[in-house]
Amino acid sequence: MVIEHIDAQLPGAITDRHAFRGDQTIVVARANFMAVVELLHREGFQLLVDITAVDWLERQPRFDVVYHWLNLASQERLRVKVPVADGEAVPTLAGLFKTANWFEREVFDLFGIPFEGHPDLRRLITWDDFPGHALRKDFPLDGGDAFCMEGCTAPYNNGERA
Amino acid sequence: MDSIALSRQQLDGDKMIINLGPSHPTTHGTLRIVLELEGETITKATPEIGYLHRGVEKLGESLSYQQFIPLTDRLNYCSAIMNNVGYAGAVEKLLGIQIPKRAQQIRVLMSELSRVADHIVCVGVNAVDIGAFTAFLYLFKQRETVYDLFEMAAGQRLHTSFTRIGGVFRDLPEGFVPLAERWLVECEAAIDELERLLTRNPIWHDRTRGVGIISAEDAVNWGYTGPCLRAAGVPQDLRKAQPYLGYETYDFDIPVGTTGDVFDRYLVRVEEMRQSLRIIRQVLDRLEPGPVMVDDPKVALPPKEKVYTRMESLIHHFKLIMHGMEMPVGEVYSATEAANGELGFYIVSDGGKNPYRIRVRPPCLPIFSSFEDQVKGGLLADAVAVLGAMNIIAGELDR
Numbered sequence: 001m002v003i004e005h006i007d008a009q010l011p012g013a014i015t016d017r018h019a020f021r022g023d024q025t026i027v028v029a030r031a032n033f034m035a036v037v038e039l040l041h042r043e044g045f046q047l048l049v050d051i052t053a054v055d056w057l058e059r060q061p062r063f064d065v066v067y068h069w070l071n072l073a074s075q076e077r078l079r080v081k082v083p084v085a086d087g088e089a090v091p092t093l094a095g096l097f098k099t100a101n102w103f104e105r106e107v108f109d110l111f112g113i114p115f116e117g118h119p120d121l122r123r124l125i126t127w128d129d130f131p132g133h134a135l136r137k138d139f140p141l142d143g144g145d146a147f148c149m150e151g152c153t154a155p156y157n158n159g160e161r162a
Numbered sequence: 163m164d165s166i167a168l169s170r171q172q173l174d175g176d177k178m179i180i181n182l183g184p185s186h187p188t189t190h191g192t193l194r195i196v197l198e199l200e201g202e203t204i205t206k207a208t209p210e211i212g213y214l215h216r217g218v219e220k221l222g223e224s225l226s227y228q229q230f231i232p233l234t235d236r237l238n239y240c241s242a243i244m245n246n247v248g249y250a251g252a253v254e255k256l257l258g259i260q261i262p263k264r265a266q267q268i269r270v271l272m273s274e275l276s277r278v279a280d281h282i283v284c285v286g287v288n289a290v291d292i293g294a295f296t297a298f299l300y301l302f303k304q305r306e307t308v309y310d311l312f313e314m315a316a317g318q319r320l321h322t323s324f325t326r327i328g329g330v331f332r333d334l335p336e337g338f339v340p341l342a343e344r345w346l347v348e349c350e351a352a353i354d355e356l357e358r359l360l361t362r363n364p365i366w367h368d369r370t371r372g373v374g375i376i377s378a379e380d381a382v383n384w385g386y387t388g389p390c391l392r393a394a395g396v397p398q399d400l401r402k403a404q405p406y407l408g409y410e411t412y413d414f415d416i417p418v419g420t421t422g423d424v425f426d427r428y429l430v431r432v433e434e435m436r437q438s439l440r441i442i443r444q445v446l447d448r449l450e451p452g453p454v455m456v457d458d459p460k461v462a463l464p465p466k467e468k469v470y471t472r473m474e475s476l477i478h479h480f481k482l483i484m485h486g487m488e489m490p491v492g493e494v495y496s497a498t499e500a501a502n503g504e505l506g507f508y509i510v511s512d513g514g515k516n517p518y519r520i521r522v523r524p525p526c527l528p529i530f531s532s533f534e535d536q537v538k539g540g541l542l543a544d545a546v547a548v549l550g551a552m553n554i555i556a557g558e559l560d561r
Contacts, residue, residue, distance in 0.1 A: 020492040021255050046382050049497070050523040054510055066508065068495055068523070072382065072396065075403050079495060099385030102531035110219075125212035125560060134220055141224055 002043050002071070002078060010035055025079040027064075033082050034091050041096055045069040045078060048093065051103035053111045057137040061085035063113055067093075089116040110135035177205065180542065184213045193556050195533070195545070202541050207534040215560040222520035226486045227253050227327055230520065235321040237505075237522060237558040241280035242322045243272040243312065244500045245558075250325035251406060252496035252507035256489065257327070259461060264452040265329040266407045271445040272315070272324060273407075273498075274438040275342075278349065279308040280501035280553075281389075281431045281438075288428065288550035289360060292369045292543070297359045304349045311345070314338050327487065328462050329455035339446060346439055346446075353435055360428070367425065374536045374548040376422035384535075385528030388503025390552060393430045394422030400499035412441050424551040461487055486515030495523075502526050502553050524558040 003026060006014060013036055016027035028036050049068040056062060067080040084090055092115040093100035104115045105124035112133035115121060123130060132139050183194035192213035198206035218237070222230050234245040247269045254261060261269075282305045286298030309319040314335050316322040324331050360366045376386075381394035391398055399416045401409040417433035419426030455462045463482055468475035491513045497506040503525030510519040529552050536552075537545040 021258060021494050023494055025493070047387075048385055049387075049504065050495075050506060050508065050521070052508060052521045052523075054519045066521075068506070068508070072398055077495070079493075097385070098380075098383050098535075099528040099531060102527060103385075106527075125215045127212070134217060139220075141220060 001074075001076060002040065002045070005043060006036060006039060009039060023079060024077065025081060027081045027083065030082055030084060030088070030090060033080075036080065037093060037096065040069055040078070040080075044071045044073050045076075047072055048097040048099050048103075049077075051093075051100060051107055053107050053113055053135075055111060055135065055137045061088070063111060065090050065107065065113060084113060086112075087114075089114040091116050092118040094118055109133070112136065176200070182545070184210075193530075193554065193559065195549075197542065197545065199542060202543075204537050204540055204542060204545060207537050207545065209530065209533050211530070211556070212560050214556040218522060218561040219520055222517055224516060226515050227489070227517065228486075230517070231325065231327075232321065232323045234522075235323055237524065237561065238280070238500060238502060238526075238555045239320055239557050240283045240555060241276035241501045242320060243276045243316075243324050244280075244498065245505065246322060246325040247273050247407075248496070248498040248500060248505045249507050250327055251498060252494060252509055253327045255496045256492065256494045256509055256511055257461065257487070258490070259328060259456055259458060261329050261456050262453045263408075264333075264450060265454045265456075267445050267449055268315075268330050268334060268454060269325065270407050270409065270412070271342075271442060271449075272312075272322075272330075274441045274445070275308050275311060277438045277501045278435050278442075279305050281435050284501075284550070284553040285356070285428055285431050288424070288547070288553075289366070291550045292547050294360065294363070294366060297356050300355050300359070301352055304345065304352045307341070307345045307348070311338060311342055314341070326455065326462075328458065329453070333454050334449075339449070342442065342446060346443060350436070350439055353432060353439075357432060361432075369543075369547055370425035370428060370551075371423060372421075373424045373540065373544045374422070374427075374551060376532070376536065378422075380532075381422060384532040386503070386532075387525050387528075388499070388501070389427055389430045389434060390422070390529050391503065392417065393419035393426040395420055400497060400504060404497070406498060412444050414438075414440050424547050427551040489513055489515075497523070500525060502555065502558070503529065505558075522558075522561055524561065526552065526554050526559050530554050530559060 013028055013032040014026045015029055018025050047070040049070050052066050054064045054066060061083045063084050065082045065084060069078045082090055092104055102124055104118055105122060107113050108115060108121055109123040109125050110133055126134060178199040180197040180199055182197055184192045194210040196208040197204055218233050221233060231246055234249040235242040237245045282301045286301050289297045312322050313319045315338060316324040316331060376394050378395045381391050395418055397416050397418045402416055414437045417430045419430050459478060464475040464478050469479045489511045491511055493510045495506055495508045497504045505525055506523030508521040509517050512518040536548050
């Protein structure tokens with residue numbers, strides 16, 4: 001439903017869409033993202049349920065930042081994905097949705113995706129000088145050399161063992 | 163953080179920095195809050211989380227779908243079964259399968275039992291934190307019985323791992339239903355007792371009323387879900403709004419507060435316990451015999467006695483464990499109403515044995531992110547009351 005509204009008011013903003021097991025997903029380019037979000041907010045998607053990201057290591061652009069919205073009046077859910085390359089920033093939603101503040105910090109912490117205009121972009125879960133970003137696919141499961149207890153000499157380097 | 167705290171202290175000589183946590187009786191797990199005080203008034207609160215971060219989402223990427231279930235126990239460990247149910251539901255949504263009726267009923271039964279246990283801890287500990295020790299002792303006995311019931315059904319008290327993809331671990335054992343029925347009566351009486359201790363208690367009113375007030379708009383904007391959102395006056399409960407596991411067939415009400423303060427959250431939780439008891443009564447009444455696992459050899463493991471006696475079943479078991487289930491390529495988000503609010507699982511599958519990405523949407527992270535907003539300008543003692551009423555469970559907060 002809301003997808004038609006987005007199509008009507010922001011033609012061309014949705015670059016891809018799919019419905020799977022009843023979940024509506026739209027993909028929006030970074031440049032159009034804020035316009036889509038403001039429209040969603042006006043349409044009653046007031047509860048920003050979650051922000052997370054998925055690392056597609058081989059793909060260009062590498063990451064999907066994934067937003068889940070819930071419309072409390074109609075109980076409609078919508079997933080919005082914004083593809084970004086490594087190092088590219090996504091506009092922050094902290095001004096519109098206060099809950100975005102910590103969720104974005106978490107994504108920044110675990111994926112290293114910066115959020116443009118975020119009021120307080122610090123790591124949330126890991127500590128400040130944590131080497132690397134834990135949920136990236138090239139971050140080794142055991143943490144790599146940075147967490148190796150014995151013979152740990154080389155600092156963490158891009159997920160590869162020294 | 164220490165260096166920041168120190169430099170601020172040097173700058174403002176009349177301000178006091180208090181370090182609440184990471185190991186403090188009122189922090190419910192390990193989390194840390196650096197509070198800046200002017201007298202007794204809080205001028206700044208900086209929460210520091212991550213002390214209980216175990217990398218659940220990262221680990222999930224190298225575990226099969228079934229193997230992830232024990233990790234969900236350790237999210238909200240006060241109501242582990244509800245995490246099991248939420249996760250299994252997400253994978254079943256991804257697979258596109260329906261579980262048998264009895265399995266659904268058992269899941270509802272277990273979820274509501276653990277909702278009561280979770281609310282007992284939240285309300286009880288909230289009261290303990292602000293000086294009312296007795297209430298928790300009255301309720302602790304009921305919580306023990308819930309854990310006895312879990313032990314009967316799952317073999318474990320806390321880390322139940324009770325669900326399987328496609329159903330539950332096993333059918334309810336003999337003696338479960340009579341004990342549950344006895345407990346229903348006792349728990350009802352214990353909740354009455356709790357209410358007699360607290361609901362009209364002037365000291366409890368002084369400590370909780372007007373503390374941590376939040377408007378409905380703010381609560382939604384902060385991403386509140388669950389009892390804290392309902393206490394602010396938004397009647398959002400996924401069991402009613404987006405029913406799953408047949409919740410639409412049960413008769414129960416959604417309690418709603420008005421101001422969202424600690425007292426309203428307490429009232430909402432107490433009423434939710436009563437409503438959960440109503441649901442449990444209905445489940446026990448209509449519990450019908452039948453299978454508790456889906457009849458699909460591509461999902462369900464064969465019965466153990468057959469694995470030990472028949473070669474085909476052994477091969478079947480081996481294939482499912484070693485190669486996993488055949489997963490479709492796609493992504494799903496599935497949410498359930500856990501004790502703290504909306505517990506969501508977002509699973510991205512690339513068709514492999516393990517999830518490509520598994521995301522846990524913890525209900526208490528957005529709630530806790532509003533902590534500074536909630537306590538700023540209030541008294542130090544109120545921060546403890548607010549923290550307790552938010553029901554922060556660090557296992558789920560940090561994952």
